[in-house]
Amino acid sequence: MAVSQARIGVIVSASRPQAGPTTAPARTTLRTLLARLDSRALRTHLGTVVGVAILGVLLWRLGTGVFLDxxxxxxxxxxxxxxxIGLVTTVFSAWRWQLVARGLRIRLPLGPAVADYYRALFLNAALPGGVLGDVHRAVRHGQSAGDLGRGVRSVVLERVAGQAVLAFVGVGVLLTMPSPVLADARHFAPLIAFAALGALAVVWALRMNRATSRRGRAVRASLGEAREGLLSRRNLPGVALSSAVVLAGHLVMFVVAARVAGSAASAAVLLPLAVLALLAMSLPLNVGGWGPREGVTAWAFGAAGLGASSGLTVAVVYGVLSFVASLPGVVVLVVRWYAGLRAGAAGTGAGTVVPDPGPRQAPTGHSVDVLPVSIEKYAPKESTRLARSAFPFSAEPSEGRPMTPESV
Structure with a gap:
């Protein structure tokens, strides 16, 4: 079959569409977006981003009038x-921290523990993330105690004790009292129970494991510290009592916030809603505690027939009251910052030079020239001391415990 020259020319000269120039920018953009989503900076600030997003959605749906009201x-x-209420909860939280530190063989007097806890609460409320105050408390306590690892673990175990009591009481309340999640709680309760039993089985297997690997020894050591700090006969009653008092204080604060916001619901109706709000606050996805608490409270009040706007107002009042309860931490920061400045100013005159006493006679009758003796190198450098004392979150460790204004 003959083919015309025109058809051949068309076939040969026709250019095929190239996907490269059009799809390459799209692929590059997609890879760049995925790289940014997987970046360390975004993972670090993910909680803040989520908290801001939740607050933005609430403002968009309910308006700013609810916050102002x-x-x-x-x-x-x-x-x-x-x-x-904040004084009571802070003192009992500091006592719980002291008990856990004692179980880990770290000295922590109650007075400095209360001051450090107030400072941590204020930093948690004032800084994004909601946990930076606890991080600072853990690091400073570990440095002052001379054992950073144990200091950090004492704070972690103290926070775990509070969250465990909240989870235990919260599950009991949500399973027995009417709430928007009563049916779901009863549906998922068996699954949660099986998961808890599985976790206990894993812990028991690790305890019975006689392997001498480094990881196994570390896990057994951590479990031993947790048992001594939380579950020992000496500490368990105090840890349980202090955690129960702290949780009761938070629930009372929520009821007070509801009354201030104008809610006429009974305490029996507000208790499950308060538990949901506290569970939401424990998520590290907030901006100084704001975000999930407001979203969950607004949803819970709306589902309970009390109005989403009323729930958001209650959450706002609760957030403000919690921030006010942490304000004594500002006094702790200012006092220690001022004490650090005074200590730094006093240390600037330490690097003095002893005047030359002149030549003295050696025992053999020879004259020995004595050089001027300077103690400047034994004194702390002025720049270093001032840099440490000018930062209000720092304090010089002394005697294995957090510093107080009296010990500086």
Whole structure:
């Protein structure tokens, strides 16, 4: 079959579409986006991003009037009540920390523990993430105790004790009291129970494992410290009592916030909603504690028939009262910062030079010239001391315990 020259020319000269120039930019953009999503900076600030996103959605759906209404309802007596509740919860939290530190053989007096806990609460409320104050408390306590690892583990175990009591009480409340999640809680309760039994089985297997690997020894050592710090006969009653008092204080604060916000619901109705809000607060996806608490409280109040706007107002009032309860931490920061400045100013005159006493007679009758003796190199450098003392979050460790204004 003959083919014309025109057809051949068309076939040969026709250019095929190239996908490279059009799809390459799209692939490059996709790879860049995935790389940014997997970046360390985004993972570090993921909690802040999520918290801001939740607050943005609430503002978009409910408006700013709900936030302003919650702020207008707070008066001076309410702030005093918040400070009183905060004092009780902070003292008992510091006592729980002291008990755990004692189980790990770390000296921690109650007074410095209360001051450090107030400082950590304020930093948690003022800085994004909601946990930076606890991180600072753990590092400073470990440095002052001379054992950074044990200092950090004492704070971690203390926080785990509080979250464990919250989970235990929360599950009991959500399984027995009417709430928007009562049916779901009863449905997932068996699964949670089986998961808990599985975790206990794993812990028991690790304990019975006689392997001499480095990881096995580390796991057994951690389990031993957890048992001594939390579950020993000496510490368990105090840890349980202090955790129960702290949880009760948070629940009372929530009821006070609901009354200030104008909610007429009974305490029996508010208790499951408060538990849901506290469970949401334990998620590290917030901005100084704000974000999931407001979202979950608004949803829970709406599902319970109390109104999502009312729930958001309650959450706003609770957040403000919690922040006010942590304000004594500002006093701790200022006092220690000022004490550090005074210590730094006093240390600047330490590098003095002893004047030359002149030549003295050696025992053999020979004259020996004595050089000027300087103690400057034994004194702390001025720049280093001032740099440490000018930062209000730092304090010089002494005697194996966190510093107080009296010990500087």
């Amino acid at each position: 919650g702020l207008r309802r707070i008066d001076a007596p309410t702030l005093l009540v918040a400070l009183g």
